[in-house]
Amino acid sequence: MADAGRHPNIRILSNSEVVEIEGEPGNYTVTILRWPRYVDESKCTGCRTCETFCPEVMPNPFDEYLGTTKAIGVWCPQAVPAKAYIERERCVYFLGQCTICEAVCKNKAIDFKQKRVRGKVRVGAIIIATGYEVFKPEGWTYGYGVFENVFTSLEYERILSASGPTQGEILRRSDRKIPHRIAWIQCVGSRDLRNGKSYCSAICCGYAIKQAIVTKSHHPDMETVIFHNDIRTFGKGLEDLYERAKRMGVRFIRGRLPLIKENPENHNLILTYLSDGKLRQEEFEMVILSVGVLPQRTNRKMSELFGLELNHHGFFEVSPFYPLKDGKRGIFVSGNTIAPMDIPDTICSTSAVAAQVAELLAPARGSLAVKKEYPPERPVGDEEPRIGVFVCHCGSNIADIVDVKEVVQYVKNLKGVVYAEDQVVSCSNEGLTRITQLIKERGLNRVVVAACTPRTHEPVFREALKEAGLNPYLLEMINIREHCSWVHPLEKEEATQKAKELLRMAIWRARELEPLQEPFFGVTKSALVLGGGLAGMVAALSLARQGFEVYLVEKEKELGGNLREIHFTLEGEEVGPFLKRLINEVESEERIKVFKGYRLSSLSGYVGNFLSTIESSEGKKIELSHGVVIIATGGKPLTPSEYEYGKSERILTQRELEGKIVRGELPEKLKTVVMIQCVQARDENRPYCSRICCGQAIKNSLKLKEKFPQVRIIVLYRDMRTYGFIEDLYREARVKGVLFIRYDLERKPQVELKDDKVKVKVWEPVLKREIEVEADLLVLSVPVDSRGNLELSQQLGLSLSSDGFFMEAHIKLRPVDFTVDGFFLCGMAHYPKFIPETIAQAKSAALRAALILSQDQLKGSGVVCEVREDRCMGCGACVEVCSYRALQLVEVRKDLKKAQCNPVLCRGDGLCSSVCPTGAIRLKHFTEEQILSEIDGLMEEGLGS
C-alpha cells in the first residue's frame, strides 16, 4: 500500500469513479469524477490533529462500523493516502457552523469550498479490479442484527485487529466481556440456493480456520467450534493449517446450517444442529457468520460502460482459455471480479492482467514514465561530522507529550551537532524542502530525524538528502512518536527524557555513518523457461510479446506437457484445438527458441546474468546466457499403489478414464462406476490436498452421464472441494443422480478384485452400515506427485515447501517469485491447479520476470555485507546461512578458498556476519563501530539520567 503511494509512476485518485470512456484500443480517454475530500491533499500531512478536535463522532466504516471515527479523520493508521477526509453527511460545518478543524490545522489544508471535479485521462488500456462485496446476512436466519453477540467474519477480523475497535481484545457486544465459547457458521450466503448464492465462496474455510487459530493463540482455553458442510482447504499450505487447527483443539462439526436462538438472560446463542443422525444443542457466547463473496455491486454499471458480459451470478464472464478477457480491446478484468478467489490467486490474476497490458502496450513502455534527476553527490570524505537534527511535532501527535523545544535545546550541545530545529510536520513538502535547503546552506554531512516510523518515512527523508546532493545513507532516523509520545501519553517528562536519550544514541551513531554506494549491474534481456507445458508456453509467449528473447526448454520431444492428455475442461470445452493453436503460436514466434528433448545440465551466475548449459538426450550441449529463469516444470499424477490399481483393466485413474471416454473405449452397457477421492492424498505420507481432483471427478461424472445416461455413479469422498463456480457442477451432478458417499480416513473403502470383478465396500454414514457395490469401473482420483521437483530444486539450490512443491518467496503476497532473485515459478511445479489458474499464474510469472528484463541496469542496496579477505578462513559458515545465495566460496589461489559476497543478491540481513567465527564479514550501515558508538551514546550519561 505504502509502495503504491510513493511510486513515481502511480497516481492515486481516491474518492473517484469512472463515468465515461471513449476512444479506441491503445488510446482511450476516460472521464473520472472526483468527489470532494474537503481537504487539500497537497497540504494535509495526515497528522490527525483535526480528528482529535472534531466534535462529531461517527461509526468507522473501516472497522465495519464497530468502532468510531470523527466526521473528519483518517480511518486507519496505515491509510494511503494518509490524508484526512470529511464525511459531508456528518460534518457540522455543512449541518451548521463548526470550523474547528480549519482553526486547528497548522497546514491550512481544510477546504470546505472544494467541489466535485470531472477530469480526463488518456490511457492505452484499462484494468477492472473492483473486487467483491461481502454477503450481508441482515433480516435472515442467523439472528444477525437481532442477537447482539452474532458478528460477521469481517467484523470479527476488525475485533481481532490490534488497531481495531477493541484493540484486539475479543469482547461480546452485550456485556463487553471476553467469551469462552465461540462458534463459526460456514457457508453463510454461499452454497445456498434459497438465501444466498449457489456457488462456493472459496475463501471462507481458510479464513474461519485462521480466525479460530488466532483466537486460540489469544486465549488457549477458549472453546472454538466450526460448523461446516465440507472443509475446503484446497489452497497451498491450507490443509496443513487445517490439521494444525485440529491439533490446537478447534472442533469441526459437519452439519448443515444450524438453527440459532438467543438465551434472553445472558445473550448467549443456542445452536441446534444435526450430527451423526442426532439432533444436538450447544450454547455459545459468541457466533461468527462466515459470510461469502458477492459480485461487486458496480459490476453491472461497469459491464455496460465497457461493453463486457456478466455471467448469471453477476461476475464478469471469461473463457477458461482466456481467463482475463480479450486483450485486443485493451480492457481487462481480474481477481474477484471474475470469481471468488483468495489473495494469492487474486495477485496472480492481476499480475497476469498486467502482463497482458504490458504485451499490448509494449511499444509505449517507458514513454510516460517519470524519471527523477538528482544533483551530483557531494563527497564528504574526511570531513568532521556536521550533524543537522530535525525534531518533528507530527502535528500534535508528538508535541503534545514530548517537549520538542526542550529536546532541540538539549541536542544542540551534543558533539558534532551544528544545527537543530523543531518542525511542525517534517514530512510535509515544506518540511522536506527546508531540510534539503539547510543541508546545502549549513554544509551538513549527517542528518538525524526524530519523527515517526522509518518503515514508512525513511525513504521520504532519504529523498530529501539526495535532493541536496548528500548520500542517502548519511541519514539516521528515530521514532519518537510510537516509542515516546504514543506509549507514554501520561508521563510527559519521562517521554521527553526518552526522546533525548534516543536522539543522543542516534547522534552518536550518525557520527560513524559512512556514504554507501548502490551497486549497478547489467541485464541480459532474455529468459530461460524450463518446461514446455501449458505454464511454460504461456509464460514464454507473454515475455516474447513484451519484447524479450526466450529460450524454452522441454525435456520431451513434444510441447504440451500434461495438457496433451487432457481433452476437455470443467466447462466441457475441448482442449485439443486450443493446445494446437498455442503450440503453433509458440513455435512461430520469432523471439522464442524452442529446445525439445533437452534438459538443463548446469546453471551459474545471478539475476540479470545467468549462464546455462542444456543437453539433449543425444548428448548435444548448448550454452545460453539469460537474465531470468522461469520454473514451469509441471507435475505428473501419482501412479497409485492402493486399491488394486494395475491389476485390472477395470481399475483406472481419472485421467485414464477421461482418455477412454474421449476415444470411445468404454463398453455400451456400462452400469456402475465407483470413484474414490483422495487416493493416497491428505494422509500421513502425502498430507496436502491436490486441489483439482474433486473437480476432475465431477467433470468426468457429468461426461459419463452425458454419454451413458443409465450409468450409476458413486463418488466416495472425504470433503468435496468444488470451490467457486465448480460448486454449480457438483450440484448438477447430484441433480443428475450421481451419488456421493462420505468416508473417513479411519474407515477407508475396501476394494476386492476377484475373477475380474471389482467389489467396493464402504461405510455409509447416514445409514450407518457398510454397503457393497460391484463396479464395472473403479476410478481413482490421485494427487499430483510432487516428488519430481526434488532433483531440480537441488540442482538449482531452490527450496521446496514441506509438501514437495517449489517454495515461493511469500505464499500470499509473492506467489510467483523465489527468495533468490531472478527465479520465478508457475504451474504445477508450484501446486496443482486448473487450466485458467495455470494460465494466470504463468502470465503473472512472465510479468514479474519482465520487471527485471525491462531494466537496463539493476540496482542493489547499499546495506550489504563485505568480506575482509585477510580475515576469512574459508570455512563456509556464512554460505550455509545465507537464504539469498549472496555468498559463495571462491578459489582465490590454488587450495585457498575465500567467501565472496555478491552485493546484488545480498539483502543485508546480517546472518553471515553474526556466524562468522573470525569477524571477517562486515555489514555496511550496521558495522561494529556504528553499533558500539550507538551503545556508547546510551551509556554516556547513564541510563535514565
Place this chain on the structure above:
Amino acid sequence: MAQVDTPVGAVLVIGGGIGGIQAALDLGSLGFRVYLVERAPQIGGKMAQLDKTFPTLDCSI
C-alpha cells in the same frame, strides 16, 4: 476497431484493493504511467481490514 500505431503508455486501474495495487505496482515499475482509481477515501480494500493473513499469519498489507 483497429489498434492505434503508437499506444498511450498509461494504464487506468479501477479498484484500489490488493489486486488493483498489485497491478498498479507491476505496471508502474515496468515503466507505465498508472492512474489508480478508488471509490473510497483510501486504498487497501478488504485486505487492509484483515488482521492477519493465512497461512503465514503475517500482518496484512
